[in-house]
Amino acid sequence: MALTPVDSFQLASINFGGYAVRNSTTGIYAYVSGGAMTSADVNQCHGNGVYADTVPINGRTGAVVQVTGTPPVGSALGSMAMVWQTVRYSFDSSKAFPGRAGLYRIVTGSTTADTNELVAPFSWNARFKYYTTMSRSGGVVDDSPKTSSPADLNTVRGLQIYLAAEASDTVPGYSGPKKSPLTTAVFFKNTRIQ
Numbered sequence: 001m002a003l004t005p006v007d008s009f010q011l012a013s014i015n016f017g018g019y020a021v022r023n024s025t026t027g028i029y030a031y032v033s034g035g036a037m038t039s040a041d042v043n044q045c046h047g048n049g050v051y052a053d054t055v056p057i058n059g060r061t062g063a064v065v066q067v068t069g070t071p072p073v074g075s076a077l078g079s080m081a082m083v084w085q086t087v088r089y090s091f092d093s094s095k096a097f098p099g100r101a102g103l104y105r106i107v108t109g110s111t112t113a114d115t116n117e118l119v120a121p122f123s124w125n126a127r128f129k130y131y132t133t134m135s136r137s138g139g140v141v142d143d144s145p146k147t148s149s150p151a152d153l154n155t156v157r158g159l160q161i162y163l164a165a166e167a168s169d170t171v172p173g174y175s176g177p178k179k180s181p182l183t184t185a186v187f188f189k190n191t192r193i194q
Contacts, residue, residue: 001081003063015109017085019067023074029082030072037065037083085109089128097121097168123164123179131158131187145185158187 001019016037020029067083086108094102095117102120129145133155145160161184167177 001065001067001083003065003083004057014083015085015107016067016083017108019069019081019083021072021075022080023072024076024079025074030074031084032067032069032072035068037067039063039065091122091124091126091128094120094122100124100166101126101164103163121166121168121177123166125162125164125181127162129160129162130156131160131185133157156188158185160185 014037016035018031018033018035019037020031022029065083088106088108090104090106091101092104094100096102097120100121101124102117103122103126105116105118127147129147130149131143131145132150145158150156163182163184165180165182167179170177
């Protein structure tokens with residue numbers, strides 16, 4: 001695979017989770033989990049008139065990599081493809097503020113030393129909610145977020161994040177840290193209202 005130019009740190013720090021290839025007929029990506037990604041010799045990436053090349057953009061060059069695993073049905077040389085890694089975000093005990101919650105970013109396959117506490121402190125009310133595929137019933141749309149993730153992740157059409165932020169210390173005259181709650185949401189375009 002020829003990868004588009006990326007930051008060298010991003011490429012070096014990826015924990016390969018798999019790859020996806022775009023079906024040349026349907027245009028839909030098929031995912032292959034697991035396997036490995038290693039660097040490849042660009043001179044060995046020829047076949048059927050296709051040449052894996054690295055195109056420089058803004059002074060950065062791409063990379064040619066070899067991935068393991070059987071390509072999905074419908075794959076063709078020169079098809080669009082991408083590599084991916086699995087990243088999980090969660091609220092857990094803060095390392096910086098004991099007794100409080102922190103927001104963590106965990107990359108599957110990395111060591112616990114690679115687990116990053118992104119921001120803290122939060123109260124233990126901080127949480128994620130999930131918008132699932134909406135359904136119309138008698139003209140009414142059920143669009144309330146759910147507190148637990150659905151069994152079928154393909155039904156998730158958005159996330160709501162309640163960031164129950166707290167000050168790191170207590171201001172004189174207050175009985176506890178000042179709070180500043182924020183709710184935000186992100187919606188995906190991969191699921192439509194049914």
